Amino acid sequence: MIKDIYAYAGNILRINLSDGKIRKDSTLDYSKEWLGSSGIAIKILYDELKPWVTPYDPANKLIIGAGVLLGTPAPGANKMNISTLGPITGGWASSCSDSFFGLELKYAGYDTIIIEGRAHHPVYIWIDNNNIEIRDASHFWGKTTWETLEMSRKELRNPNLHIISIGPAGENLVRGANIIQDRGRAFGRCGTGAVMGSKNLKMIAVKGSGSIKVANENKFMGILLKIREKFERLNKLENPMHEYGTLSVFYVKRKTGTVNYKNFQYYDIPDALAMKIDPIKTIEKYKIAQHSFPGCALNGCGKHLYLNEGPYAGLTTENNQWEVFENIQTRLAIQEPTFMVKANALCNQLGVDVDLIGGAVGWAMECYQRNIIDQGDTDGLELNWGNAEVVLELIKKICYRQGFGNILSEGCVKASSVIGRNSEYFALHNKGQDLYEVCRGALGWCLGACTSTRGGGHTTGAVTCEAIPENRKKKENWIKKAKSVYGVYNPHMVLEYEGKAKMVLYMEILHRINNCLGVCHFNTTWSNPEYIDLSELMNLYTTATGNKTSLEDFKKNAIRQLNLEKAFNLKFTNYDRKDDMPNLRDMQEPIKGSSLEGWKIDKEKYNKMMDEYYEIHGWDKQNSFPTKKTLIDLGLAEVAEDLKRIGKIGKTRKKIKY
Amino acid sequence: MVFDMLDCGGCKTCELVCSFHHTKEFSHQFSSLKVLNKRNYPGYQILLVEKEDKMNIPCDGCKDIETPLCLQFCGKRDDLEKIIYRFKRAKLQ
Numbered sequence: 001m002i003k004d005i006y007a008y009a010g011n012i013l014r015i016n017l018s019d020g021k022i023r024k025d026s027t028l029d030y031s032k033e034w035l036g037s038s039g040i041a042i043k044i045l046y047d048e049l050k051p052w053v054t055p056y057d058p059a060n061k062l063i064i065g066a067g068v069l070l071g072t073p074a075p076g077a078n079k080m081n082i083s084t085l086g087p088i089t090g091g092w093a094s095s096c097s098d099s100f101f102g103l104e105l106k107y108a109g110y111d112t113i114i115i116e117g118r119a120h121h122p123v124y125i126w127i128d129n130n131n132i133e134i135r136d137a138s139h140f141w142g143k144t145t146w147e148t149l150e151m152s153r154k155e156l157r158n159p160n161l162h163i164i165s166i167g168p169a170g171e172n173l174v175r176g177a178n179i180i181q182d183r184g185r186a187f188g189r190c191g192t193g194a195v196m197g198s199k200n201l202k203m204i205a206v207k208g209s210g211s212i213k214v215a216n217e218n219k220f221m222g223i224l225l226k227i228r229e230k231f232e233r234l235n236k237l238e239n240p241m242h243e244y245g246t247l248s249v250f251y252v253k254r255k256t257g258t259v260n261y262k263n264f265q266y267y268d269i270p271d272a273l274a275m276k277i278d279p280i281k282t283i284e285k286y287k288i289a290q291h292s293f294p295g296c297a298l299n300g301c302g303k304h305l306y307l308n309e310g311p312y313a314g315l316t317t318e319n320n321q322w323e324v325f326e327n328i329q330t331r332l333a334i335q336e337p338t339f340m341v342k343a344n345a346l347c348n349q350l351g352v353d354v355d356l357i358g359g360a361v362g363w364a365m366e367c368y369q370r371n372i373i374d375q376g377d378t379d380g381l382e383l384n385w386g387n388a389e390v391v392l393e394l395i396k397k398i399c400y401r402q403g404f405g406n407i408l409s410e411g412c413v414k415a416s417s418v419i420g421r422n423s424e425y426f427a428l429h430n431k432g433q434d435l436y437e438v439c440r441g442a443l444g445w446c447l448g449a450c451t452s453t454r455g456g457g458h459t460t461g462a463v464t465c466e467a468i469p470e471n472r473k474k475k476e477n478w479i480k481k482a483k484s485v486y487g488v489y490n491p492h493m494v495l496e497y498e499g500k501a502k503m504v505l506y507m508e509i510l511h512r513i514n515n516c517l518g519v520c521h522f523n524t525t526w527s528n529p530e531y532i533d534l535s536e537l538m539n540l541y542t543t544a545t546g547n548k549t550s551l552e553d554f555k556k557n558a559i560r561q562l563n564l565e566k567a568f569n570l571k572f573t574n575y576d577r578k579d580d581m582p583n584l585r586d587m588q589e590p591i592k593g594s595s596l597e598g599w600k601i602d603k604e605k606y607n608k609m610m611d612e613y614y615e616i617h618g619w620d621k622q623n624s625f626p627t628k629k630t631l632i633d634l635g636l637a638e639v640a641e642d643l644k645r646i647g648k649i650g651k652t653r654k655k656i657k658y
Numbered sequence: 659m660v661f662d663m664l665d666c667g668g669c670k671t672c673e674l675v676c677s678f679h680h681t682k683e684f685s686h687q688f689s690s691l692k693v694l695n696k697r698n699y700p701g702y703q704i705l706l707v708e709k710e711d712k713m714n715i716p717c718d719g720c721k722d723i724e725t726p727l728c729l730q731f732c733g734k735r736d737d738l739e740k741i742i743y744r745f746k747r748a749k750l751q
Contacts, residue, residue, distance in 0.1 A: 211685035289701035292667025299733030300667035304700030
């Protein structure tokens, strides 16, 4: 390892699967301007992918990056990012996951791996420090991610080996295929697993024996201990994430009336069903051990579960998080409480995004309810709400692209274009990607999800904190702190349009900084305004890397990335303002069946909020395109020229301050 | 010496700070404390290194500071403290 590099491992590894060539570049060529991980990835993808490249083209690149702080005990420093030109939106695809793999990668000497080309037959990559091999993976092809982990640990004679792999879904180019770390943590969204499958790459295993140094060790450790003390105090008051992971939001989500039931037709589940499938009780009943990742100041959100009864008895797996509960269990009205555990395990084994499953199957079930499709379309399956066995069957059919599953494997909106019959209205998506986010009843959440450059998702700008004070013990403290963090007077008022654009901008910056540094969002002000804020993140970054920066410049790094993601989308897609809007259903239907009964989006106010959103970004509010001045201010003059050339440069903007 | 730690989540933060105590760098390799997967069952065990060899540095209880670093960074500090105490007692015997 190069001795004067701090926090970074120092190398970017390029592996070309077409010709087997392997090259190392210096991370420092990118790190100053693009921080790390997802920031470096968008820079490389924008610069190196020609406009004619398509997602499954060998010329596409899959970029796997470990965050800057990975390898240190910084709070929540365990995230990796995988980015590529994605097969669902056709544009920027980016997904993060908790990772021991990333730790090993850094200790092996690499911050980022760039996968180029396409192997002629199934292969895997074995990185053992300096020794890198591309090996035959014919015997792994067709195996689940769990089988691949077991087999690779035996083959490489290391019972503690960490890998990332694809399952059958990735091999079969299912559009929502994901990449799984070990058994239970997914690079879930955007179809990165399908791109990995298109390259004939089954798995990457890594072992690292090196170490990471920080620039100012005393100051760095001092900051860490201070943050630890803060979390010790806060965790004593309450730590719901540690108790139940994101499933802990169950009661507050019911109270605020934003639980997806029957494909967003209703915004809460019936009380009798809630009693029956209460996920908190399920976790309590079946938990057998804890599960956590490096640095987590919340002491981990994972539990190992063992189902000792019921239809899925014998299953041992990590608990699912809220997304599976709301997007598969309640969206599809399943009555069996352990179904969420089984469905999550099956999706992880086969390597598919739980949100594609929820989106595509939810759409299909609503179409079946409305007689838009029938058993003639569904291979004879009865797609009635609550039919658990049919859902499990459909998950398999999707991942193996069989029959009706072959249509659903493209995601709900593409499936609706195949079926037609006015079924598009029931396909809830953003930029083509199946949408899990409940868009009515929480405006900052909705705005952040719908304007997301990666197509939906709530980790690239969505505001999660609006409704949370309802669940907090010291609610007044929480609100006071939130006001100062987000700079708005009403951070807890979910139904007010004012201030939401500003909150989303804050979150867009925070999420990108977190992703670059490899810090889990839940350790930061995303989930609680008292947790780690941007100043603390900047101090961790400067003491770890030795790179000096100001808070303004630190934030500007994130905005630069956001603008390049936007430009990347403009280069490869035709997205504009209309693609940043909620679905028609969300824009016109009032909420049914929840405490927000009758509430609906005010179109005029929503559009005004959108105007404000574009204005504070320096983007043209007519079409959402960045202006030349905005890009030049961010050091992206060449990008401005590119956009001008393709007629996608914004014309007017207001003066902005990030 | 290996100890069961029922509530350990296997985050390995203790390993990183232990190696920092010995080498001023973060790694798995130079930690006196290793978090091991239990065989055939979910959960974790803690191995504390007793004797020095090529690959291992023994636990010195962070003798130069009041509270060992692994305890300062462990979310299940009380449980780990008991293990460290049992380890020290066993070494003395």
